[in-house]
Amino acid sequence: MDRYMPDRNRKGMRTVPSLLDLCIQKAIDNVKYLGDVGGTDEQFLGQILPHCNAEQLKHIEDSTEGRDLTPLTDSLWKSFYERKFGERSFNSVVDKMRSKKVTFKWRQLYEAKLKDVEEAQQKSIMRMKQLYQNEDAQKKSRQVKLCTKVPPSSHKRNCYGGWGPGSIVGSSKSSLMKKSKVDFLNSPEVRNLTALRKNVVQKNDRPICIRKPGSYSSTGSTSQGSKPFQRR
DSSP states (O other): OGGGSOHHHHHHSOOOOOHHHHHHHHHHHTGGGOOOOTTSOHHHHHHHGGGOOHHHHHHHHHHOOSOOOHHHHHHHHHHHHHHHHHHHHHHHHHHHHHHHTOOOOHHHHHHHHHHHHHHHHHHHHHHHHHHHHHHHHHHHHHSOOOOOOOOOOOOOOOTTSSOOHHHHHHHHHHHHHHHHHHHHHTSHHHHHHHHHHHHHHHHHTSOOOOOOTHHHHHHHHHHHHSOOOOOO
């Protein structure tokens, strides 16, 4: 049937992916879930592993048992190193290995460089923190220190000359007695009694007219000495 199909129609047809291609694409889409790939063919891994990031590739290598994936992953770690730390650092490492005629796995170089960078960052953070602490200490030393004056205690001294709890109890008792006395004096009964006493005192203070005994006789003598009333 294909012999009689025009070339134009053949070019317009979409090729159906094979089952193997579908499996590889499925693995690429779920590469973050991959673990032990010891039984996977190198041809398939060569298409899957380039889609991993550094953490995913490290996880796959650590999870794979009984198989060294360095031939497949070393070039990937080399690319990670150059992208992460820059071309200058990458060229410096290459020159050192050439001059010393040694070779290291790029994963080892990547992890060692990453550790150095993290330690340098931590030291820088601690150094900046120490500088800020020193600056704060200098500012505090320049500030004027204000001394607060403690007011004298208002508690009375006790019988032993001290300022113990007995003096506090005595002062509280005296204040209670004073309050009770004021309340008693302001009570209606005491007010009425005080008003009654004032009235009695005012009555006793009034002057009393006392006649002398001889006043009646003098009056009588005058009446006797006077002329009697004469009738007309």
